[in-house]
Amino acid sequence: MNSTNRLAKTMLTATAALSLLALSSCGSNEYKKSAGNKSKQVASILKDNGCMECHSATAPKPFYVDFPVIGKTVQKDIVEGIRYVDLTAMVEALQSGKTTTEVDLTKVEYATLGDKMPPAKYTAIHWGTSLDSEEKAVIIDWAKETRAAHFKSNSVAAEFSNEPLQPLAMIETNPSKVALGNKLFHDTRLSADNTVSCATCHGLNTGGVDRLQFSEGIAGQFGGINAPTVYNSALNFVQFWDGRAADLKEQAAGPPLNPIEMGHTSFDNIVAALALDDAFTKEFNAVYAEGLSQSSITDAIAEFEKTLLTPSRFDKYLQGDKKALTTDEIAGYDIFKQNDCASCHVGENIGGQSYEYMGIKANYFDHRGTGLTDGDNGRYSVTKNEADRHRFKTPTLRNIAITYPYMHDGSAKTLEEAIKQMHTFQIGKEINNTEMTQLVSFLNSLTGEYNGKQLN
Numbered sequence: 001m002n003s004t005n006r007l008a009k010t011m012l013t014a015t016a017a018l019s020l021l022a023l024s025s026c027g028s029n030e031y032k033k034s035a036g037n038k039s040k041q042v043a044s045i046l047k048d049n050g051c052m053e054c055h056s057a058t059a060p061k062p063f064y065v066d067f068p069v070i071g072k073t074v075q076k077d078i079v080e081g082i083r084y085v086d087l088t089a090m091v092e093a094l095q096s097g098k099t100t101t102e103v104d105l106t107k108v109e110y111a112t113l114g115d116k117m118p119p120a121k122y123t124a125i126h127w128g129t130s131l132d133s134e135e136k137a138v139i140i141d142w143a144k145e146t147r148a149a150h151f152k153s154n155s156v157a158a159e160f161s162n163e164p165l166q167p168l169a170m171i172e173t174n175p176s177k178v179a180l181g182n183k184l185f186h187d188t189r190l191s192a193d194n195t196v197s198c199a200t201c202h203g204l205n206t207g208g209v210d211r212l213q214f215s216e217g218i219a220g221q222f223g224g225i226n227a228p229t230v231y232n233s234a235l236n237f238v239q240f241w242d243g244r245a246a247d248l249k250e251q252a253a254g255p256p257l258n259p260i261e262m263g264h265t266s267f268d269n270i271v272a273a274l275a276l277d278d279a280f281t282k283e284f285n286a287v288y289a290e291g292l293s294q295s296s297i298t299d300a301i302a303e304f305e306k307t308l309l310t311p312s313r314f315d316k317y318l319q320g321d322k323k324a325l326t327t328d329e330i331a332g333y334d335i336f337k338q339n340d341c342a343s344c345h346v347g348e349n350i351g352g353q354s355y356e357y358m359g360i361k362a363n364y365f366d367h368r369g370t371g372l373t374d375g376d377n378g379r380y381s382v383t384k385n386e387a388d389r390h391r392f393k394t395p396t397l398r399n400i401a402i403t404y405p406y407m408h409d410g411s412a413k414t415l416e417e418a419i420k421q422m423h424t425f426q427i428g429k430e431i432n433n434t435e436m437t438q439l440v441s442f443l444n445s446l447t448g449e450y451n452g453k454q455l456n
Contacts (some may be wrong), residue, residue, distance in 0.1 A: 031138065038142040041095035045138060046087055046108070049129045050118060053083030054086045057387060077122075082387075083357040102151045103354040103394075106164045107343045109143035112136050136361075164342040165350055167315040168448075171234055171306045173287055176287045180379035181279070181304025189273045190256045192219050192263035196254070198301065202230035207402035207455060208308065213410030217261040225375035226410035228405045232396050233448070234306040235349035241392045241408045242381045244356060249301035253294060267294035310399060310448025310455060313420060325445055332442025335435050339427055345397050350446065355379050355391040358408070361428030364421070365390070368411060375408060399455055401444045415440055 031044035046052065052059035052079055066072050090104040095445070111117040112131065123130045144162050153166035163429070181338070184190065185198045201215040202208050210228035214222045225241055233239065239251035256270060257259040264270055271292045275281055288296040289399065314333075316324035325333070336342055345351040358364050358378070365372060379388035392408050406418035419439060423431045431439070447455055 006069050031135065034443075038145065039094040039097065040140060041138050042108070042142045045131070045135050046091055047085070047163070049131060049135070052087060052091070054078045054122075055085055056091075056176055058088055067202045080360060083360045085329055087429065099146065099150050101354060102147075102346050103344060105146055106346050108139060109164075110343045112139045112143075115297060149384055150349060153318075155315075155319050157318065159320075160318045163318065164337065164346045165318065166348045167318040168309055168311045168348050170309060173303050173306050174287075177300050177302075177303035178307055180284060180287055181300035181302065184301050184313075185304055186330075187274075187418065190262055190264070190270060192265075192269070196262050201227045201261075203256075204230075206306075207399050208233075209403045210260055211404060213405055215241075215327050217258070218263040221260045222258055224373055225408055226405065228395055229399060230305060231273065231310050231448075231455075232349055232398045233308070233352075235309075235347075236352035236393065236396070237354070241375075242377070242379050244382045248305050249295075249298045252286045252298040252305075254302040255315070267297070270294075270297065281407055309452065310450050311447050312398065312448035314442075314445045315448075328438050328441040329445045330442075332438035332440070332445075335439050336442055339423070339429070339431075341422070341427075344394050344426075350396040350397040352395055352396045355388070356394050356426075358390045358392060359425045362425050364425045367425070368409070373409075378408070397443060398446050401440075401447050402455060415443060 002127050030048045031041040034040035034044060037227075061078065062074060065071055065078070066075075084106045084227045085104060090100045090108070117131075118129055121274050124204055147162055151166065152161055155167050155169060156163070174234075179354045188194045188197045188200075190197060195217055199220070201210045208231035210216075211228050214224060214225060215227045216222055216290060228241065233251075234248055239245035240254070245251035245254060248456050253267070256264050256267070271294075274292055274297075276286075284296070284300075285291050288298055314329075317330075336345075344354060347353055355378070365376060378391055378394075379391040380386065382388075400406075401415055404415065405413050407421070408417070412418040412421055414434060419431065419436060423429055449455065
């Protein structure tokens, strides 16, 4: 290191220490002013300890972000921090008395429990910013209380009530609409050439997918993104990898009008085709007063898909049956949590609750080496916000062992390959053979039942 660089580094350390010592001496106890309101206390803790400097796209950045020598490292850390979690919306929600997301809650909770934040290289020049025991206790208590109030399943055993993963709860549905939706789900008349139904790409006997890298639509055309499972999709916070559909009803309207998938030019054509079936029309009109329409057709399909929930042995374990899982499966669940997998794959659906950046620790797309496609844009395709490029709705891990291939691009052929990719690109660590075996065992325990029969 030359003398100029050494001088710059020395000046940085001295200046930062003096400036932040002054800040920390008066700001670290600000959260106590909100005693009695844990949400506001947590918001203050996150702000006062400098978390927003690396975990907010809109917050002011450290004054030394453009310094020589370490400036590039600081900028890299900020980019990585925001890609992992942007706390802006969370802090705003906590300050206004609103509930934060299950994912943000779990990420902050895990960072606190594991003493992972702030990192040592940050606290080295930001004296007084490490969370003290009292601040940690506030965050952990808030997380537990918020999970109990908003995210806990009614069927979870008391000892597992604060787990980031929760057992499934069934969704109330209208049986008559479900019956119609079941028929429509398997009806090829939803495609322009009568060759493709919803079940073609989302086979209920193949894990709710077609097990192809890209699905085949009408006229032998192939899409550019891997078909997600339809099982448990009712528990997703949005639909499609890019979240362009807010719910199942809106999602059901997409494929029939997609020129590659089902190829109809309007729902009028679908209505006309179905209306030729007198028996079906009569049955449909008995349930929907408005008769056949885009709204009623997609509503029926959505109602059917709400029944596609698949309780597993893991659910029985969380409900208190200790014999439901093997020793290896329980060990695998511990590894799942220790490696922060549960900070994104949370809740009853074990995922599907957030958009996550693909390639936090390393560039996934450079590694893949095939060039970028429209399917790689992720949420950006909807928002046109550059910060959303390569962000995708986190998939559910329920039935993950039987819904291969994996990733939005279907590039991972095996579960082991997918696990390695997640560790490399999202976590930034290697996984040994024992951990791999146990983690795979746990993920296999998430394969559930549908209509009383085990999926395979």
